[in-house]
Amino acid sequence: MSRYMLIMRSTPAAEEFVAENIDFTEIIAAMGRYNEELIKAGVLLAGEGLTPPEEGFVVDFDADPPVVTDGPYTEAKELFNGFWILDVSSKEEAKQWARKCPLGPGVKLEVRRVSEIDEFPQDNEWVQREIQWKADMAEKLAADARKAAGR
The missing domain is CATH 3.30.70.1060 (Dimeric alpha+beta barrel)
Known part of the structure; x- marks a missing residue:
């Protein structure tokens, strides 16, 4: 996709x-x-x-x-x-x-x-940071959704 x-x-x-x-x-x-x-x-x-x-x-x-x-x-x-x-x-x-x-x-x-993140050099410090930022954001969104659902 x-x-x-x-x-x-x-x-x-x-x-x-x-x-x-x-x-x-x-x-x-x-x-x-x-x-x-x-x-x-x-x-x-x-x-x-x-x-x-x-x-x-x-x-x-x-x-x-x-x-x-x-x-x-x-x-x-x-x-x-x-x-x-x-x-x-x-x-x-x-x-x-x-x-x-x-x-x-x-x-x-x-x-x-x-552009997808895998199109950039994976050994670059800032690419690695962006990967982590996106993972952190996904975790936060999931936690907020659970909280909103009353779980």
């Missing part, structure tokens, strides 16, 4: 069109149906929508120290609006799921494979 990230991007014009012409409950319903299909297929690992750019900021590393600029970003041609992370059998399966996403004109879905 391979993990793929589907990155939802749209233009400010597309955002404005949707806000003025499409009922938000319709958007939520379409996304809900899509997410449910991903869950039932057992491929959805994560997925979230993002707040508007007015609530965010950009860190520009062209300067030293890096410059932080609060949103909105007047130079933005595309807005990163949300993402899904899928665990699928192949790039082709990722393409099939991406094509089903209920998005409209002015929106693009960039799909990228998530």
